[in-house]
Each structure stands twice: as structure tokens, then as C-alpha cells.
Amino acid sequence: MRAEPLACTWLDTRQDRTDKVVLTANHDHWNKERGPRLEKVVFHNDIPHAEALNLVCDAEGEVDIVTEVSPADAERVRSSEHARLHAIDAMRVVLGLVNRGVTDAPLDDARTRRAFNMAVDRDRMVREGFGGYAYPAAGVTPPYAGGFPGTEPYPHDPAEAKRLLAEAGWPEGRALRIATNADLEVPTNLMAEDLRDSLGIEVEVSVTPGDQMLAGQHALVEKVMPLPFDLLVFAWIDLTSDAPPAFMHGELYGETGPFRAGPPVEAFENLMGKFATEVDPDRLNELSVEIDKLVYEESLSLFLVYPQALYAVNKNVDFVGYATTFELAETEVNEKHWSRRNGG
Amino acid sequence: MTGQVTSEVAAEGGSRMPVGTVNVVDPHPLNWLYITWNTMEEPVRTDERGHMVGAVLEDSRWTDEKTLEVDVRRGIRFQDGEKCTAHNFKRAFDEMQRWKAPHPPGTNLNIHQETTIEIVDDYKLLIHFPQPDGLVLGKMRGMHIPSTRFWDEIGFGYKKQGSGEGHW
Numbered sequence: 015m016r017a018e019p020l021a022c023t024w025l026d027t028r029q030d031r032t033d034k035v036v037l038t039a040n041h042d043h044w045n046k047e048r049g050p051r052l053e054k055v056v057f058h059n060d061i062p063h064a065e066a067l068n069l070v071c072d073a074e075g076e077v078d079i080v081t082e083v084s085p086a087d088a089e090r091v092r093s094s095e096h097a098r099l100h101a102i103d104a105m106r107v108v109l110g111l112v113n114r115g116v117t118d119a120p121l122d123d124a125r126t127r128r129a130f131n132m133a134v135d136r137d138r139m140v141r142e143g144f145g146g147y148a149y150p151a152a153g154v155t156p157p158y159a160g161g162f163p164g165t166e167p168y169p170h171d172p173a174e175a176k177r178l179l180a181e182a183g184w185p186e187g188r189a190l191r192i193a194t195n196a197d198l199e200v201p202t203n204l205m206a207e208d209l210r211d212s213l214g215i216e217v218e219v220s221v222t223p224g225d226q227m228l229a230g231q232h233a234l235v236e237k238v239m240p241l242p243f244d245l246l247v248f249a250w251i252d253l254t255s256d257a258p259p260a261f262m263h264g265e266l267y268g269e270t271g272p273f274r275a276g277p278p279v280e281a282f283e284n285l286m287g288k289f290a291t292e293v294d295p296d297r298l299n300e301l302s303v304e305i306d307k308l309v310y311e312e313s314l315s316l317f318l319v320y321p322q323a324l325y326a327v328n329k330n331v332d333f334v335g336y337a338t339t340f341e342l343a344e345t346e347v348n349e350k351h352w353s354r355r356n357g358g
Numbered sequence: 359m360t361g362q363v364t365s366e367v368a369a370e371g372g373s374r375m376p377v378g379t380v381n382v383v384d385p386h387p388l389n390w391l392y393i394t395w396n397t398m399e400e401p402v403r404t405d406e407r408g409h410m411v412g413a414v415l416e417d418s419r420w421t422d423e424k425t426l427e428v429d430v431r432r433g434i435r436f437q438d439g440e441k442c443t444a445h446n447f448k449r450a451f452d453e454m455q456r457w458k459a460p461h462p463p464g465t466n467l468n469i470h471q472e473t474t475i476e477i478v479d480d481y482k483l484l485i486h487f488p489q490p491d492g493l494v495l496g497k498m499r500g501m502h503i504p505s506t507r508f509w510d511e512i513g514f515g516y517k518k519q520g521s522g523e524g525h526w
Contacts, residue, residue, distance in 0.1 A: 015464075023464035029387060037396055039376035044434045045413075046374065054379040055396070057389070066383035078380040105408050159408065251388075253499050255408025260493045264466050272464050292492040293420045331380055337408035340384060340392040344406075347378035354378050 021270035033060040049343030075352040083324035085145030102335035104323035105252035110245040110316030114276025125182040127313035131168035132175035133212035143201035148319035153310035156320040161302025172212035189216035193243035235272040401498040436505035
């Protein structure tokens with residue numbers, strides 16, 4: 015992104031994994047209250063996700079926990095004989111990144127971006143796109159995180175959305191170009207329907223094939239070539255819940271943020287500059303609130319949902335899920351679990 | 359990420375024995391990070407709700423805008439039996455600072471290159487910053503503290519590649 019001073023990000027070209035990774039308990043760990051409570055955890059990288067879901071739902075002893083369950087598979091897990099569904103409020107957001115750098119449509123105008131936000135029915139998206147396992151988004155920061163400003167999601171108001179878009183001067187016949195990946199195709203199509211119906215404009219959706227993802231990521235983070243989308247439906251995370259701007263807002267909108275699409279936003283940079291050098295926790299939290307309010311009020315993205323993290327877990331595993339990680343220190347198994355019945 | 363962590367109290371007298379095995383399938387692209395968080399010591403970690411709690415860093419305070427004083431938790435031993443002290447903390451920090459881009463999300467998470475650690479004693483250290491960094495405790499969520507043997511024998515790929523950077 016920049017050579018001097020250096021600003022860059024990593025892009026995965028491939029992820030090699032061994033077939034299995036076996037973790038054994040450290041009996042001398044200092045935090046005995048926390049754990050470990052399991053003697054052994056085996057990560058199986060040689061079992062495809064779909065097969066793993068079959069094994070946790072329909073059998074015992076081969077797979078106990080499957081992460082990243084799709085909402086489409088949630089009911090299957092819920093009704094299975096052997097597994098339980100765990101839905102965890104996670105530090106995750108799905109949003110439409112707005113390419114404010116296009117020159118033939120007014121995406122640099124907040125009225126256009128607000129129109130997009132008011133064109134979408136988030137309740138329907140939660141229901142039909144995420145099976146109910148998500149919350150409507152009001153900005154980037156989820157309500158269960160630190161620095162949440164208390165904002166409400168933009169109302170679904172097609173008439174006002176259409177008025178705002180016309181006021182901003184959306185060009186006659188200019189189609190809105192939306193890109194996404196296969197994982198987000200369903201909610202993206204729902205969003206596209208709403209935009210089409212509410213705004214009365216043509217909407218084109220393209221799903222980037224897996225073998226073209228790396229090239230697409232390069233284009234987004236390098237910011238050299240024009241980006242081939244107006245909206246990129248995108249999922250992002252945080253690694254803590256305390257001050258989301260450090261990892262979420264900064265990456266999405268910051269001058270050195272890999273996912274910024276369009277020019278830097280001066281007011282945002284000013285706030286982030288104060289945020290990064292503030293050592294008082296209370297003031298830091300106030301700045302977190304101000305930053306999320308700014309991106310909401312400027313509609314810097316089309317804020318969609320905060321999806322839950324879904325896990326399929328064997329019914330004899332007492333699973334403790336995390337908002338920002340997948341750790342198993344507190345997870346334990348009861349006496350009916352196959353590994354204890356078998357003396358494991 | 360924040361400038362404050364909640365203290366986590368060590369339960370020295372706990373007696374629960376680990377028992378049982380679970381088999382996991384985790385396709386998440388951050389699985390490699392989750393493995394490190396399941397196995398390595400770290401300055402700070404998060405609780406179930408994502409809020410930061412102290413781990414090796416038992417407590418900390420800003421003595422001025424550019425100096426963070428850190429109490430290193432006593433009673434921690436690595437899996438190979440080595441005691442974890444301020445020296446291990448400093449070694450992990452210095453190793454991380456060798457990298458131009460130590461964190462996959464990007465250099466936004468870097469700690470300023472001119473930042474240094476001064477060891478006060480085995481369980482106390484001072485982190486000196488060239489400019490205030492209110493996000494440093496959150497940035498330490500991406501720092502792992504292994505034993506000396508890890509650095510000397512494996513590193514993050516150092517043994518094979520000479521550097522951990524650029525190949526994983």
C-alpha cells in the first residue's frame with residue numbers, strides 16, 4: 015500500500031495444513047481455574063467440512079465440534095440426534111464496502127450512501143440470509159462491543175432512499191455494480207433485490223470465483239488500478255471487543271487500511287490520530303464511540319448485519335464459545351462422552 | 359483493543375484434572391492463530407465476550423504518556439519447564455519487532471520500531487515508546503510468548519527459512 019513509511023498487509027496465497035494437529039493438556043498451566051479441562055484436542059484437517067457436519071450430526075466419536083456452520087445448515091444441526099447448535103455473538107460484521115473513488119456515479123456523496131442504507135431491509139436479511147442468526151447492523155461496532163454509540167440501524171424506507179439517490183444525481187441508466195464471494199452470495203442477492211426494488215435502478219451482481227480471489231484482494235489493498243465494483247459485500251472481524259476502531263474501522267476506512275475503497279476521509283483520520291495516541295481508557299472509549307458515529311452518519315459503508323458464529327457440537331461436550339477466537343481451555347466433556355466411556 | 363485490561367487471578371489451588379478428547383474440524387482461515395492461542399502464552403488474551411484480560415501481563419500502568427510499566431505474572435512455566443519471566447517477555451517482543459510486518463492484518467498493528475523494553479527485574483519491565491501508543495495492549499493480542507527453546511530451535515519458521523516473514 016505504501017513504501018515509506020511502510021504500510022502493507024498479508025494476502026494468503028495458500029494455507030498448507032498437516033492432516034492432524036494434536037494438542038495435549040499442559041497439566042502445569044498456571045491458570046487452573048480456566049483450564050485446560052480436556053486431555054486432548056485433535057484438529058482434523060483431512061475431513062471436508064460437509065463430511066464433518068454429517069459426522070457430528072449423525073454419529074459419535076469421529077467429530078465433536080465443527081466450526082463455521084452455515085445458517086443454511088443450522089436447522090439440520092438443531093434437529094440432529096447427536097449434535098447441538100451453539101450460536102455465539104461474535105465480533106463479526108458483514109457490510110457493503112462503498113467504492114467512493116468511482117468517477118461516473120456519486121458514491122462520494124453521503125446522500126447516495128445513505129440511500130443505499132435506507133433501501134435495504136435488514137430484518138429480511140437477518141431472517142432469509144442468515145436464518146435468524148444475525149443482528150441488523152447500525153455501523154461497524156456491534157451493540158455487544160465496547161464503543162457502541164447506541165445507534166439504531168437505518169430504517170428501511172424505500173421512498174426516502176429513492177429521493178436521496180435522485181437528489182445526489184445518480185446517472186440515468188447507470189447500473190450499480192456489486193461484487194462478493196461465494197460465501198456471501200445469498201445475502202448479497204437479497205441486498206441487490208432491495209436496492210433494485212427500492213431505488214428503481216439496475217443492479218448487477220458478480221460473484222468472484224475462488225481462483226480469482228487473490229487477484230481481487232491485490233486490487234483492493236494495492237489501490238493502484240480502478241476497482242471493478244461500486245459495492246463489495248464483505249465480512250470482517252475483530253480480535254477483541256474493547257475498542258473496535260483499532261482493528262475494524264482502521265482496516266476498513268483508514269489511510270493505511272487495506273480495505274479502504276476511495277480517498278481517505280479527513281474527519282476520520284483526525285479522530286483515528288487522537289485514538290491511536292490516547293492512553294486514558296475512558297477517553298479511548300469515547301473516541302471509539304465518536305468514530306463509529308462518524309462512519310454511520312457518513313454512511314461510509316452499507317451496514318448489513320452482525321452475524322453470529324455457529325458451531326455444531328456433540329451433545330456431551332460442554333462447549334464454551336468465544337466472541338473473538340476459538341479456544342477450548344474451558345470446554346469439557348461429560349461422563350457420557352465417547353472418549354470417557356472408552357477411557358480416553 | 360484498549361489501553362486497559364482486566365486482571366485475571368490465577369487459581370493456584372485448582373485441582374480439576376483434564377479429561378477426555380474432542381475431535382475438531384475448523385476450516386476458518388485463522389485456525390493457525392487459534393492454535394497459537396490454544397497453546398502459547400501471551401501478554402493478554404480475551405474472555406468469552408472478547409474483552410481483554412491480562413495473562414503473562416498481570417497488570418500494567420502508564421507512568422507517563424510514553425512509558426508503560428508491566429508486572430509479569432509469577433508462577434508461569436512453559437511446557438518445557440522453563441520459568442516465564444520478564445526476560446521471555448522481552449525476547450518475544452524483540453523477536454516480533456524484527457519483522458517489518460509481523461501481523462497478517464497489516465502494519466496498522468505494528469508497534470513503533472523505536473519502542474524498547476527495559477527490564478527492571480525478573481517480573482517487572484518498562485516499555486518505552488517514542489510516542490504515546492494507546493492501542494499497545496490490544497496490539498499485544500498478536501504477540502506470543504514462548505520459551506527460549508522455541509526461539510532457539512524453531513522460531514516462527516526461522517530455523518528453516520532464516521525469517522518468519524513472507525512465507526506463512
